[in-house]
Amino acid sequence: MNFYRNPGAIPAWSGQTAAPAAAKRGPLLAVPYVRPQEWETVYAPAKALMRGTVFPCLDLPFLGKGGARK
């Protein structure tokens, strides 16, 4: 299939990374957006397993207590 007839066309398969301009575009309308994570110093393996991730920025523990308070 020739996708270059129409510059707005979308290739059916692309192993390429996004063009830099596209990656900096940020959130689009009508599409869910989750901010991409950046690399950081990771936990040591023992702590990583215990916390459930090597990444401190994604270590988001549950602190709730159950139900209504009397």
Next chain:
Amino acid sequence: MSGKDRDDALLALQQAKFTAIDLALFLDTHPDCAAANDAYRSAVFACEEAEAAFTDRFGPVCQRDAGGDRWDWTDTPWPWQEREA
């Protein structure tokens, strides 16, 4: 060999394997991150060491390490069985 020795060796293996798993997921979405690629190579090395250490004393985790004089793949406890099984 005590049950605690096996537990400790297995935990070390789980820690090493999990580090590689979580790094690989990050690399799936950040394939060009040099620091993550380095960290992954180190994590794989740690896995290989921990796996060899466990397998030598407590039997195969990977099927390719099973066998020898006899097929021991099914001799050793399965992950959901109690330590003493």
Next chain:
Amino acid sequence: MWTYEKAMEYPVHIKNPDARLAKAIMSQLGGPDGETGAAMRYLNQRYAMPYARGIGVLTDIGTEELNHMEMVASILYQLTRNLTVEEIVAEGFDAYFVDHTTGVWPCAASGEPFNAFMFQSTGDPIADLTEDLAAEQKARLTYDNLLRMIDDPDVRDPILFLREREIVHFERFGETLVHVTDQLNCKNVYAMNPAFDSPAG
């Protein structure tokens, strides 16, 4: 293809059986927001995913969900060992017991059997990844609810791990969706389905 490693992703060692807890946790094995559903969802969605990065994420997270399926099944197995029939009846586990004894069978806590209606594979990458984001949130919140209910530290421990994995998976699916939309026409990402349509013109 898959290989099996004889080690749990995270330790599961439960000393005290509790069939009542097993009933509550059952849905995380065979229910709509459970680990079996997650594995089947992601592993089936990957075939129609047109972007290599998306295939990688779906394959690797889907594979990890099989690890989690094993963990939840192991939790259920350990929670229902060494029970007397009286305990099984008293703890409300009798309906499951009649058909399955203390075997492991994937179903929801309601008894609804695991089935493919519990997940979707739409063949549309934006829809599939959006479903995946929702699935991870639903799994996370059910683990929150289980943590509210469970005091036994042996059971809380693997549940805490499983909950954190849902948050990490959510982040990865979000990053994948950013990548997918970056491949599309930014003026209108819904102009066509890159998994199916030919471009116009």
